[in-house]
Amino acid sequence: MTTRLMHRMLLLPGLVALVVTFCLPVAWLLHMSFMPEPDSPPGHAAISFHAYAQVLEDGFYWWVVWQTVRIGLVVTCLTVPLSFPIALFLSRSTSPWRGTLAALAVAPLLTSTVIRTYGWMVILGRHGLINRTLLGLGVLSMPVRLDNGTFATIVALVEILMPYAIISILGGMGRLTVELEQAAALLGAPLWKVFMRITVPLALPGLLTASLLVFVLSISSLVTPQLMGGGRVFVLSTEIFSQTTQALNWPLAGALSTLLLALFGSVIVLYQRAARRLEDPA
Amino acid sequence: MAETIPPAADAFLHVRDLTKQYPGSPRPAVDRASFDLGKGRMLALLGSSGCGKTTLLRMIAGLVPPQGGHVMLGGRDMGHVPLHQRQMGMVFQSYALFPHMDVARNVGFGLEMKGMPASQRNAAVRRMLELTHLENLADRRISALSGGQQQRVALARALATEPALLLLDEPLANLDVKLREAMRAEIRALQKRMDVTCLFVTHDQDEALSTADEIAVMSEGVIQQIGTPQDIYERPANRFVAGFIGRANFLPALWQRPGWAEVPELGLLAIAEHERWQGTRTLMVRPHAIRVRMGGDMTDALRACTGHVVDLSYTGGRYGCQVRVGPYLMETELEAGTRLPIRGQEVQLDWPAHRTRVLDGTP
Numbered sequence A: 001m002t003t004r005l006m007h008r009m010l011l012l013p014g015l016v017a018l019v020v021t022f023c024l025p026v027a028w029l030l031h032m033s034f035m036p037e038p039d040s041p042p043g044h045a046a047i048s049f050h051a052y053a054q055v056l057e058d059g060f061y062w063w064v065v066w067q068t069v070r071i072g073l074v075v076t077c078l079t080v081p082l083s084f085p086i087a088l089f090l091s092r093s094t095s096p097w098r099g100t101l102a103a104l105a106v107a108p109l110l111t112s113t114v115i116r117t118y119g120w121m122v123i124l125g126r127h128g129l130i131n132r133t134l135l136g137l138g139v140l141s142m143p144v145r146l147d148n149g150t151f152a153t154i155v156a157l158v159e160i161l162m163p164y165a166i167i168s169i170l171g172g173m174g175r176l177t178v179e180l181e182q183a184a185a186l187l188g189a190p191l192w193k194v195f196m197r198i199t200v201p202l203a204l205p206g207l208l209t210a211s212l213l214v215f216v217l218s219i220s221s222l223v224t225p226q227l228m229g230g231g232r233v234f235v236l237s238t239e240i241f242s243q244t245t246q247a248l249n250w251p252l253a254g255a256l257s258t259l260l261l262a263l264f265g266s267v268i269v270l271y272q273r274a275a276r277r278l279e280d281p282a
Numbered sequence B: 001m002a003e004t005i006p007p008a009a010d011a012f013l014h015v016r017d018l019t020k021q022y023p024g025s026p027r028p029a030v031d032r033a034s035f036d037l038g039k040g041r042m043l044a045l046l047g048s049s050g051c052g053k054t055t056l057l058r059m060i061a062g063l064v065p066p067q068g069g070h071v072m073l074g075g076r077d078m079g080h081v082p083l084h085q086r087q088m089g090m091v092f093q094s095y096a097l098f099p100h101m102d103v104a105r106n107v108g109f110g111l112e113m114k115g116m117p118a119s120q121r122n123a124a125v126r127r128m129l130e131l132t133h134l135e136n137l138a139d140r141r142i143s144a145l146s147g148g149q150q151q152r153v154a155l156a157r158a159l160a161t162e163p164a165l166l167l168l169d170e171p172l173a174n175l176d177v178k179l180r181e182a183m184r185a186e187i188r189a190l191q192k193r194m195d196v197t198c199l200f201v202t203h204d205q206d207e208a209l210s211t212a213d214e215i216a217v218m219s220e221g222v223i224q225q226i227g228t229p230q231d232i233y234e235r236p237a238n239r240f241v242a243g244f245i246g247r248a249n250f251l252p253a254l255w256q257r258p259g260w261a262e263v264p265e266l267g268l269l270a271i272a273e274h275e276r277w278q279g280t281r282t283l284m285v286r287p288h289a290i291r292v293r294m295g296g297d298m299t300d301a302l303r304a305c306t307g308h309v310v311d312l313s314y315t316g317g318r319y320g321c322q323v324r325v326g327p328y329l330m331e332t333e334l335e336a337g338t339r340l341p342i343r344g345q346e347v348q349l350d351w352p353a354h355r356t357r358v359l360d361g362t363p
């Protein structure tokens, strides 16, 4: 009895931190989203669904949600397959450089997203590395526009999120051993069958976690779509940002944030369903 | 380099000069291992931990690239044959069962890779499961099996494709004594029934002696001797093999005259007439070859050596009896139920000359 009480007491500091830093702000956000229009007369109504009505009625916001999900899916579908071989290599390597290589793979996390995004602007810009090289080689006669758009946003997001994907894939490969692949090969499986029947299924928990993480991080990213999009990429986060800083329509920003939260929630529910199915295939 | 010896006429598995040195290691893990194995025979690779057994087995399987030498199976050089075409079944020390498949799918995996249609495959899987007494566990998950059951699944999976060569890496190491003995008999019966050539790694000499047709004793990467269990036990090639297999007494000896050798501080001992050498060599006698006599009827004082009982210990069915003879401590054996000496009692030891084996080197 007392030990159980003690165990619960141990939860207390974390619980307090969670309430203060997460629950309270979210509650505040919800509260704000139900506030009346900013320019309506004061004392009009305590609770108003105006912001939500505005979101649901305006086709633009539907399009923004679709755009957000689409970029998230594309980024996920590129990042996870690109990170998988790197994670496999790192988990297999017996070289003394393995530690260094693993550190290098996650080293980009040491620099801020802003700096890395600017790095991509330098590479993709109108007078950037790629355009100058292609012009110099005579492949192009006019610079092509690579920056300021969805393409640039996706490229930068993929690169920025790869370290996260690599770490989570590595963490979820516990059941995959070289011996299992060798056993399959000796049983007559050619390389690609070993990969499809043994490597991928056993790495699936890691791949799934990586997909969740990358998707969530990409739909919630602000700096990259803002800077790489050049004002042409509209996603939920950029919309929330402009509503809070420029339009000063906080109820609308609150409603959009709630929408984003709901999106997170449904993705996490999907992930948990898939994870449970993985654990218990029956 | 010495010219390679051609394979024996009846060799099915032919291994020549396989060598592997891991990077950063001062000596090869396996050094020029060579042997031939006839079709349907079972060879035990016996040696202490770290002597290179697994490395040799993995080189034969193609999992570790050798630095020298070659492997031929059924007359075919396996040098460039990819893993999935080698037709070798392997039971890994860790079993390496696929955790995301049930028992039946594990066992059927090899047949599925061969492209066998599902109906035929199911029948073959059922037959394998029956042979290994697993028919009730067909749709169990691997994590829900006991160690012995997992071991049988691994065996069934390796045998299902009817491989030309079966490789077993200490498959019984994780099992308790009773189960180990039962599984040993089961593996042997299956191997004979399916007439599959088999190589198994073990560090348990009883397992090797009782199960295999032939034994290769390894030490520090070198195959010390290869032969039938009787050969290895009765006629060990060197001091290492004699000491590794079974218990033995070793005495230093100088050749004296035909039929006689002199053991320092002990006197003359009878040996086989044809033995002849220079300098000091080692005489080996197995404990059970020695007769222990009590009560001074010194009929043949010359052949016997006299000593005092130091220790007597019961080992189930028989007694181990240590006797100090001069500076030497001799291990002997006494049947339970015979008259037993007491500690400190004077006894005479003797044994037939042909049970004394002369080995190179000093003890």
Ligand SMILES: Nc1ncnc2c1ncn2[C@@H]1O[C@H](COP(=O)(O)OP(=O)(O)OP(=O)(O)O)[C@@H](O)[C@H]1O
Pocket (backbone or CB within 6 Å): B022, B023, B025, B029, B047, B048, B049, B050, B051, B052, B053, B054, B055, B056, B203
């Ligand atoms: N991948 C490796 N890299 C470096 N050295 C290795 C490697 N694998 C094995 N060795 C070394 O090679 C030697 C032989 O190893 P091996 O695994 O063949 O021994 P073993 O006879 O199977 O031993 P055990 O009975 O303990 O399984 C050992 O000294 C071991 O430390």
Ligand SMILES: [Mg+2]
Pocket (backbone or CB within 6 Å): B053, B054, B055
């Ligand atoms: Mg081993």
